[in-house]
Amino acid sequence: MGQTLVEKILSEKMQRQVKAGETIVVDVDFAALHDGSGPLLVRLMKERGYDGDPVFDASRVLFANEFGPVPTREIANEHALCRSYAAEKGCHWQEGGTGHVHAHVYETHLKCGSVCIVGDSHTTIHGAFGCFATGCGSTDMVAVTRFGKTWVKVPETFRINVTGKLQEGVYSKDIMLKLASIIKSDQAIYKSLEFRGDTISSLSMDGRLTITSMGVDVGAKCAIMETDNHTLQFLQQMGRPHDYREIRGDEDAHYERVIDIDATKLEALVSMPHYMENVELAKNCSQQKVNMVFIGSCTNGRVEDMHIAAEILKGKKVAPGVRLLVIPNSTYVYKECMRDGTLLALAEAGAIIEAPNCGPCMGVHQGIPGDGEVVLATQNRNFKGRMGNPSASIYLSSPATAAATALTGYITDPCEVMG
Amino acid sequence: MIRDHITGKAWKFGSNVSTDSIAPGRLISLRANPKEYAKHVLEDARPEFAKEVQIDDFIVADRNFGCGSSREIAPIIIKLAGVGAVLSKSFGRIFYRNAINNGMLLIECDTDQIAEGDTLFIDLKKCVIQKKNDPAFSMPFTLSEKEIKIVSEGGLLNYIEKYKSLDI
Ligand code: SF4
Numbered sequence: 259m260g261q262t263l264v265e266k267i268l269s270e271k272m273q274r275q276v277k278a279g280e281t282i283v284v285d286v287d288f289a290a291l292h293d294g295s296g297p298l299l300v301r302l303m304k305e306r307g308y309d310g311d312p313v314f315d316a317s318r319v320l321f322a323n324e325f326g327p328v329p330t331r332e333i334a335n336e337h338a339l340c341r342s343y344a345a346e347k348g349c350h351w352q353e354g355g356t357g358h359v360h361a362h363v364y365e366t367h368l369k370c371g372s373v374c375i376v377g378d379s380h381t382t383i384h385g386a387f388g389c390f391a392t393g394c395g396s397t398d399m400v401a402v403t404r405f406g407k408t409w410v411k412v413p414e415t416f417r418i419n420v421t422g423k424l425q426e427g428v429y430s431k432d433i434m435l436k437l438a439s440i441i442k443s444d445q446a447i448y449k450s451l452e453f454r455g456d457t458i459s460s461l462s463m464d465g466r467l468t469i470t471s472m473g474v475d476v477g478a479k480c481a482i483m484e485t486d487n488h489t490l491q492f493l494q495q496m497g498r499p500h501d502y503r504e505i506r507g508d509e510d511a512h513y514e515r516v517i518d519i520d521a522t523k524l525e526a527l528v529s530m531p532h533y534m535e536n537v538e539l540a541k542n543c544s545q546q547k548v549n550m551v552f553i554g555s556c557t558n559g560r561v562e563d564m565h566i567a568a569e570i571l572k573g574k575k576v577a578p579g580v581r582l583l584v585i586p587n588s589t590y591v592y593k594e595c596m597r598d599g600t601l602l603a604l605a606e607a608g609a610i611i612e613a614p615n616c617g618p619c620m621g622v623h624q625g626i627p628g629d630g631e632v633v634l635a636t637q638n639r640n641f642k643g644r645m646g647n648p649s650a651s652i653y654l655s656s657p658a659t660a661a662a663t664a665l666t667g668y669i670t671d672p673c674e675v676m677g
Numbered sequence: 678m679i680r681d682h683i684t685g686k687a688w689k690f691g692s693n694v695s696t697d698s699i700a701p702g703r704l705i706s707l708r709a710n711p712k713e714y715a716k717h718v719l720e721d722a723r724p725e726f727a728k729e730v731q732i733d734d735f736i737v738a739d740r741n742f743g744c745g746s747s748r749e750i751a752p753i754i755i756k757l758a759g760v761g762a763v764l765s766k767s768f769g770r771i772f773y774r775n776a777i778n779n780g781m782l783l784i785e786c787d788t789d790q791i792a793e794g795d796t797l798f799i800d801l802k803k804c805v806i807q808k809k810n811d812p813a814f815s816m817p818f819t820l821s822e823k824e825i826k827i828v829s830e831g832g833l834l835n836y837i838e839k840y841k842s843l844d845i
Contacts, residue, residue: 398833621701
């Protein structure tokens with residue numbers, strides 16, 4: 259009997275065969291915290307008197323501030339707390355305004371097939387590198403940071419087969435929204451999602467990371483993919499080809515559920531307020547006017563996303579009355595897009611370009627919508643109040659649909675404005 | 678310490694109440710001051726809740742309570758608000774861990790059988806939910822062994838200090 263990808267990775271770590279359903283205490287290869295989970299961790303360490311101890315391995319712990327440049331005095335003080343703790347322990351440190359925590363992890367540190375625990379829910383993203391990666395809160399991170407270990411119940415797996423060529427105007431985000439419409443936001447709670455099939459292999463890492471980032475948004479513990487040439491190319495670009503290794507799935511593993519998605523039949527989708535599972539064809543929402551469009555977040559703020567948006571907006575202008583915010587994921591993405599003229603094209607079209615950070619995704623700052631306003635965002639969540647105003651409505655889409663919508667001012671299937 | 682029983686009033690909530698709803702991101706500056714933050718708990722879902730909730734009242738949700746972000750402040754401020762336990766058909770995975778890590782009790786059960794305002798008597802020894810206004814009503818539930826062990830110690834860090842181990 260074969261193993262699921264999650265069983266494979268965890269068996270290797272435990273040096274024995276583990277099976278879905280058993281609870282294990284596993285060694286963590288890389289751990290990270292951001293300014294959401296970091297400050298409470300530091301306070302807990304101090305309260306409990308653990309702050310005199312070293313972390314399990316400072317070279318494998320990262321603190322990254324995501325809300326930067328800093329919006330308030332209180333958050334500046336929280337940043338200072340993490341900054342001095344990281345410095346004292348010798349951990350990696352990234353300042354606010356250089357990107358979100360996950361980009362720092364996969365651009366600089368992550369090894370294929372490793373166990374990665376981050377104090378953030380979208381940690382599922384790192385499964386695109388064949389990793390077991392899951393998010394947790396600050397108390398769990400206290401144990402991870404002190405001992406380099408965490409307890410995990412080995413999850414059952416849903417295998418998601420995605421096959422066929424994507425049509426023009428359809429992207430990896432649409433695959434994930436389609437999946438959300440099938441399994442809703444809670445059927446995959448505690449599960450591992452194993453994404454397979456030729457459509458997934460055809461995607462770049464930028465595209466794959468969109469899918470795995472949103473694993474948590476259907477409740478999953480982790481979302482995993484095999485590694486291949488695209489993975490290697492990405493790591494080469496980051497100057498870390500040695501962190502590549504091949505992770506391959508089995509055909510005869512036990513899957514709790516198998517879901518087949520025919521990519522050739524997909525069209526551009528949006529998720530309507532206030533739940534991701536409210537999925538509709540973009541073209542059926544063409545009467546919906548928007549006030550603001552946001553292209554960015556850990557789900558869709560990578561180089562390819564910027565290229566797709568610029569391709570649509572180049573030489574044109576954002577519709578009057580629409581604010582278009584563009585936020586690259588990381589300093590790497592920012593510099594790449596600056597070098598190749600992508601940011602210039604977007605700025606000329608009327609986009610407001612911000613320093614790499616989470617932006618308004620979590621409603622902290624840098625683009626909060628007004629009362630009654632409608633936003634189309636490429637982020638991963640559209641809960642009421644998510645972007646900082648409970649009276650605003652949030653639609654979610656791919657960067658292409660977002661760019662097309664910014665052009666017309668109404669929710670627009672990108673096919674209508676492309677080529 | 679898990680108490681033997683808890684009595685309180687049911688506050689009903691729908692499905693997919695996210696941690697954004699429990700602890701809104703726009704109030705993130707209050708994070709260093711959880712008592713203040715607790716005054717806003719669940720304010721986007723039910724504005725009157727934070728003001729009117731009584732010690733040991735219950736949050737009774739439909740499904741997927743606590744989905745979304747990993748912010749641990751969410752269960753912390755529910756506990757600070759005095760909530761006795763959260764009942765739901767299912768819970769967001771990270772919220773579940775964060776809640777038990779902070780000694781906050783979560784109960785999975787068929788919440789359709791509970792109405793807004795019902796006064797519940799939850800027997801944690803026998804694991805059964807009863808209603809003050811309906812003596813015939815009795816709904817059993819199970820608590821996972823992990824939840825009992827960690828919540829009994831008042832949270833994960835106490836547990837680790839006592840047993841010197843992460844094995845649960
Ligand atoms: S971009 Fe949004 S979802 Fe991603 S880490 Fe930042 S706040 Fe969280």
